[in-house]
Amino acid sequence: MNQLPIHALLPSIREALAHHDQVILEAPTGAGKSTALPLAMLDWPEIAGRILMLEPRRVATRSVAQFIAERRGQCLGQEVGFRIRGESRVGSQTRLEIVTEGILTRMIQQDPELKGVGLIIFDEIHERHLTTDLGLALALEVQASLRDDLKLLAMSATLSGLPLAELMPEAKSLSSEGRSFPVAVDYRPVKGQQAWLEHMGRCVLELLGPDSPAPAELAAGSLLAFLPGKAEILRLAEFLGARLDGERFSICPLYGELPPQAQDKAIAPAPAGRRKLVLATNVAESSLTIEGISLVVDSGYRRHAGFNPRTGVSRLALKRISQASATQRSGRAGRLAPGYCLRLWSQEEHDRMPKADEPEILHSDLLPMVLDCAFWGARSLQELTLLTAPPKVHETLGWELLTQLELVDARRKITPLGQAAHRLGCHPRLAHMLLKAKLLAEKQQRPELATLACLLAGVLEARGLPRRGADIGGYLALACQGLTGSQVKSWQQKLKLGGALAEAVSHARDQDIGLLLALAYPDRIAKARGVDGYQLANGTGVSLAPEDALAGHPWLVIADFQQTEGRTAGRVYLASRFDVSLLERELDFLVTRQQECGWDEAKGRFYAEHQAKVGQILLSTQAIANLDRSQIVAAILAQLRRKGLGLLNWDESVTQLQLRLALVGEHYQDQDWPSLTDEALLASLESWLAPYLTQVNNLAQLARIDCHGLLRNLMSWEQQQKLDALLPTSWPMATGTRARLHYDANGRALLSVRLQEALGMSQSPMLAQGKIPVTMTLLSPAQRPLAVTADLASFWQGPYHEVKKEMRGRYPKHLWPDDPANTLPTKFTKKKTLASGAASRND
Structure with a gap:
C-alpha cells in the first residue's frame, strides 16, 4: 500500500485539508485514492468526526469497505463499515463509512447538519451519476449555510470536461500520478455480417488458446470481458461454458443484480490451478481491483437508458462507449502487472468515439431528484448548485407528475403526503x-x-x-x-x-x-x-x-x-x-369529464359531445343536442389552425393578393398596409373570418366563402385603388391583349406573351412607379418559351437575332422583323397582319 502513487501525495492532501474546506484531487487509475487514501485518513487527527466516502456502485462499495477493514485487521462494522440500499454494516465505533451516493442524499435530508461527520469524499466523481451531482449540490449547500467546518474532497480519475473548478472556485487542487502498468492494445473489429457477441466469444477462446495473440508472459493470466448488460453476459457465459474445460476455467459473471456472494467470487483470486474469466458490465470499470487480471476483452458497448419525456420511461439502446471509458476498461489489465487489451472495434472507429460520457442528468428520469429538491425546500433544480443544468422538459415533467400524485402543491411546495413519501425511501x-x-x-x-x-x-x-x-x-x-x-x-x-x-x-x-x-x-x-x-x-x-x-x-x-x-x-x-x-x-378522480367540440375530419363537419377520459383514452361520449353557435365557430377556427388555410377557398387569386400586398409593403413601408401572411391571417381568424361563419356547418359551406373578397376588404378603398395601380393584375399590350401579371415569392412580377405582341416595345414594363421591372417570358407562336428577360431593350439588340434566325425557318408565316423595337406588334400571321393593315388604309 505504501508504494501506491497516492502515498507520495498524502502530506499534501493532509495539509490541504488542514487549510481548505474543499479539495479537488485528480488521481488516475491505480493511484490508490479509493483504498490507500481513506485508510491513511483514519490516522489523521486533523479530521474531526466520521469520514463518509461515496462510491458510485454497490459492488465497489462493499469491496472497498471489506478491503480497508482487512488492512485495519478488523471486521466490517467496527472502525470501517458500509451502507448500501437494503444492507448496512455500520456500528457505533465506525469512523469510515463507504456509502452509495443515494445514501448520502438521504443522510443529508434527514440531518442537514450531518452531526458527527467531518469529511465527505466523493470518489469517481467523473462518472457523473445523477445521485453524485445531487449529493455534491446538497453537501455544498450544507457547508455554505450550516457547517463551515465540514470538509469536502472531490476525487476524479480525470478532470477533463468536469466543471469542478467552476463549481468550487476556492478549492485546493492536487494531482497524483496513476499506477498502471503498460497495457498492449489490439483492435479486432467484427467482420462482415457476423454477430458481435459471437465474434467476442471467438476472440476470448483465441486469447485463452495456444495461439493467443497476447504476449506469452500474459497469456496465462485471468481474463476480464466487458459487456453491455446481464443478458449478453449470460449468453456469452453459455457460449464459453460449452467450449471450455470447467476444470481449468472458472466463469464468473459480475453485474449489479448478482447477490453479494457471487460478486465476491468474481472479485476474489482465481482458485488454485484454474484461470478465471470475469464477464462484467461497466461496474468493473473503476474502483475495483480484480485479482489476477492480465487480459481484457472489450466489446465497446454499453446499455444506455435515455429518458423519453413523452412516454415517461427510458428508451434502452446499445451505444458505443466513450474514449475515456475505453481507457478505464483497458487499464483493468494493468492494475497489478503489465497487461493486454483486445478491443472489438477498429482504431479508426475509436478516434470517432466521444471523448467522455454525458452526465446522467441530461438523459435521466428526474422525478426522484425533483422530490428530493422539494423535500429540501427548493422550488426548482436551478436553486441547487449542480455541475450540469438538467433539461427543462425533464424537470417540468417531474414537477407535473409530483403535482398529479399530490406530493407537491401547485406552488411546488411539498405536501404532508410528499414528506411521508420521501421518508419511505x-x-x-x-x-x-x-x-x-x-x-x-x-x-x-x-x-x-x-x-x-x-x-x-x-x-x-x-x-x-x-x-x-x-x-x-x-x-x-x-x-x-x-x-x-x-x-x-x-x-x-x-x-x-x-x-x-x-x-x-x-x-x-x-x-x-x-x-x-x-x-x-x-x-x-x-x-x-x-x-x-x-x-x-x-x-x-x-x-x-x-x-x-x-x-x-x-x-x-x-x-x-x-x-x-x-x-x-x-x-x-x-x-x-x-x-x-x-x-x-x-379511481374516479383519475377521470376527466369535459365538453369537447371539434371537427370530424372523416365526415367533414362539426361535432360537440360530452367526453369522459382517463388520460388520452376515451371512455365514453354523449352527443350535445343544443349547440352553441360560438362553439361551432371556435371549432372551425381551431381546425383551420391545425390544418391550415387550404381548407378555405384558397385559390390563385388569394395567393396573388397575398404576394402583391407583401411586395407593396416592402417598397412602401411608410404606409399602413395590412399583413396577409398565413401566420398573420391564422392569428386573426376571429376578426376577418369568424363573422362570416354564422351559417357554416361543414366543409362544403366553408369552401364557398369568397376569401379573396374578404381579404381585399381588409384594405381601405384608397388602398385597393393604389395597390391596383402600383401592382396591377394584368398589363395592357398594344395589340389589345391584357397579359396577366403573376407575382412570385421572390418579389418578381412575371408576364408571358407571344414575342410578336411585344414588338414595338422599347423596354420592359415597369411597376410600382418604376421600382419593379416586369420579367417577360416571350413565347413562340406555339406558346413555347423563347426567352426570359427583364431588360427588353437589351434582348432586342442581342439575343433576339439568334432567336430570329432559328424561328424564321420554323414559323415562316409569322413576323420576325430586323428592327423589332420599331415594328408594330401583332397577334396574327404576316398575311393577316398585311390584310389588316391594308383594310386600315382603305378606311
Missing part, C-alpha cells in the same frame, strides 16, 4: 401507491391491501428476478424472500402494518393489484388495440407477447415497459389486469 410513484393503499385499507377495513402494496413495490424495485411472464401477480411470492423480503418488511414497519406476507400473497386478487398499480402509474392504464397492442393513458403504444397470459385482456395497468431502438411500440415486462369499473369508484 422508494420511487415517488411507489411511495404514493403505498401511502394511498394504507388509506384505502383503513377505509375499507382490509389491512391486507396495504401489505399487498408493499409486495408490489418489492417486485418493482427488485433486481434480477427470473422471468415468469408479464403478470406481476406471478412474482409476489418472490418478494417475500431475501433482500427483497427485507425491504418489504421495512416498508411494513414504516407504515406500521402487520400481517404475514405469505397470507397477503395467497389472498391477492387481480382487481386489487390493478387498483394499486393504477395509484402508482395512472398514466399507464392501458386499453387494448389491435391484436397484441395497447394504448397507454399517456398516449404511448406498447405491445404484449401473444402467448402471454395477459394477452387479449381488454384493460391492463402497465407497471414496467421498455422502449428499444428499432421498435415502434414499447415491450411490456410487468403488468396486471385492470377492472375498468374502478374508474367509476375508487
